[in-house]
Amino acid sequence: MGLEPFSAEDPIFEDEDVLRDSHKPEDLLERDRELEEYQSALKPVIKGARPRNIFLYGQTGVGKTVATQLIMDRLQEDQEGYDNLYVRVVHVVCKNLNSSYQVAVKLVNEFRGPNNKVPTTGYPPDTIYEFLWEHLKDVDATHVLFVLDEVDAIGDDDDILYELPRANDNGNVPADETKVGVIGISNKFTFRDNLSARVKDSLCDEEIHFPPYDANQLRNILQQRAENAFVDGVLEDDIVPLAAAFAGQESGSARQALKLLFKAGDIARSRDLEKVKEEHVREAEPKIKESQVRNELESVPTQSHLTLYALLMLERQEDLPAKSSDIYEVYEIAAKRIDADVKTDRTIRDRLSQLKLKGFLDVDEHNEGPKGGSYYLYEFGDIRPDMVEEVLRDVDRLEDLFQKEITSY
Numbered sequence: 001m002g003l004e005p006f007s008a009e010d011p012i013f014e015d016e017d018v019l020r021d022s023h024k025p026e027d028l029l030e031r032d033r034e035l036e037e038y039q040s041a042l043k044p045v046i047k048g049a050r051p052r053n054i055f056l057y058g059q060t061g062v063g064k065t066v067a068t069q070l071i072m073d074r075l076q077e078d079q080e081g082y083d084n085l086y087v088r089v090v091h092v093v094c095k096n097l098n099s100s101y102q103v104a105v106k107l108v109n110e111f112r113g114p115n116n117k118v119p120t121t122g123y124p125p126d127t128i129y130e131f132l133w134e135h136l137k138d139v140d141a142t143h144v145l146f147v148l149d150e151v152d153a154i155g156d157d158d159d160i161l162y163e164l165p166r167a168n169d170n171g172n173v174p175a176d177e178t179k180v181g182v183i184g185i186s187n188k189f190t191f192r193d194n195l196s197a198r199v200k201d202s203l204c205d206e207e208i209h210f211p212p213y214d215a216n217q218l219r220n221i222l223q224q225r226a227e228n229a230f231v232d233g234v235l236e237d238d239i240v241p242l243a244a245a246f247a248g249q250e251s252g253s254a255r256q257a258l259k260l261l262f263k264a265g266d267i268a269r270s271r272d273l274e275k276v277k278e279e280h281v282r283e284a285e286p287k288i289k290e291s292q293v294r295n296e297l298e299s300v301p302t303q304s305h306l307t308l309y310a311l312l313m314l315e316r317q318e319d320l321p322a323k324s325s326d327i328y329e330v331y332e333i334a335a336k337r338i339d340a341d342v343k344t345d346r347t348i349r350d351r352l353s354q355l356k357l358k359g360f361l362d363v364d365e366h367n368e369g370p371k372g373g374s375y376y377l378y379e380f381g382d383i384r385p386d387m388v389e390e391v392l393r394d395v396d397r398l399e400d401l402f403q404k405e406i407t408s409y
């Protein structure tokens with residue numbers, strides 16, 4: 001059979017875009033406490049006072065970005081009722097910005113026209129900060145709120161999270177010219193735990209935690225979206241609860257729940273069916289889970305990628321489960337080969353426990369009797385080594401390891 005004509009007919013979806021990540025829901029369900037905390041932290045702004053700096057954290061897919069967008073929209077709207085108040089919001093996704101310098105350049109460029117951008121390299125950091133302070137002093141606004149979304153991308157290099165929230169205090173931008181506030185958003189708990197004391201002090205005037213959703217909450221969120229996304233009557237009654245239960249158990253992520261619902265519908269559509277059934281959700285579930293795991297594997301830091309690489313090599317030699325000292329030996333060779341920092345075995349043990357927490361690894365404790373002491377043996381958890389390899393092969397930083405492969409470590 002050859003190609004079939006494209007057809008706009010769709011018995012399943014009325015508007016599938018409603019299930020997309022980029023779709024902004026009209027209001028946020030199941031987040032009343034968080035929204036209240038958030039709004040109350042921003043209250044000084046509407047009164048014309050200096051903003052409090054806010055650090056927002058919680059796992060992926062729990063509504064941090066969408067809550068921020070809705071609140072900022074509302075703030076922009078409501079400020080119109082107040083004279084002498086003009087709040088400008090600068091929302092930057094830091095995902096690919098790996099240092100404070102890169103974030104600072106990006107922020108400077110938010111204030112510049114297309115012909116006047118600063119390049120991403122070349123200026124000393126102090127000059128970039130000077131540019132930023134000048135723009136902030138000159139800007140035609142009483143307040144500038146910086147939203148630094150996915151700010152964990154900057155890693156340990158967190159100078160900007162000290163400088164920016166302190167811009168008024170340090171006199172770099174006098175508060176009577178422009179009041180500056182920062183909202184930092186992160187889904188990495190390790191990032192929050194490892195913030196330096198000075199950053200904690202300046203950024204975290206208010207900390208707001210977004211916990212994962214449970215199955216009941218997800219059910220309401222999905223229900224609201226499903227009404228506009230699907231043609232009336234195509235969803236059998238148990239579809240939404242089932243998708244909510246899977247996502248609730250797995251991650252508590254609304255994003256995952258929405259993907260699952262979409263995928264189930266997509267399976268039904270691809271088979272020219274007129275109803276989405278329970279079996280479609282069950283079929284979609286492992287697919288969504290795998291893509292979620294892949295994303296997570298991709299997004300761990302280089303040192304964790306190297307640690308996983310070491311496990312992968314040992315697995316190929318049939319040397320798993322292995323002690324952390326054996327994993328470390330392979331890690332060390334690999335890190336040197338790609339010119340990465342070689343961390344201590346202690347750090348790698350920390351990486352191993354983080355990977356275990358994420359469910360990528362399993363650990364078994366071994367006791368050698370009263371005198372022998374005990375040690376841990378690591379192996380891959382509920383993930384296929386082949387998948388780990390596929391992901392690692394796509395990590396640019398590890399390219400050399402796979403190009404000239406060493407067959408035995």
Ligand SMILES: Nc1ncnc2c1ncn2[C@@H]1O[C@H](COP(=O)(O)OP(=O)(O)OP(=O)(O)O)[C@@H](O)[C@H]1O
Pocket residue numbers: 020021022023024025027028029030031058059060061062063064065066067150186187221254255258
């Ligand atoms: N309470 C909610 N009501 C309706 N939709 C929601 C709710 N929470 C999250 N969503 C939807 O779930 C998806 C993920 O939410 P969002 O992007 O805000 O997550 P996040 O916490 O920023 O995740 P990440 O840390 O990965 O950036 C979006 O499509 C969003 O619209």
Ligand SMILES: [Mg+2]
Pocket residue numbers: 064065066149150
């Ligand atoms: Mg987000």
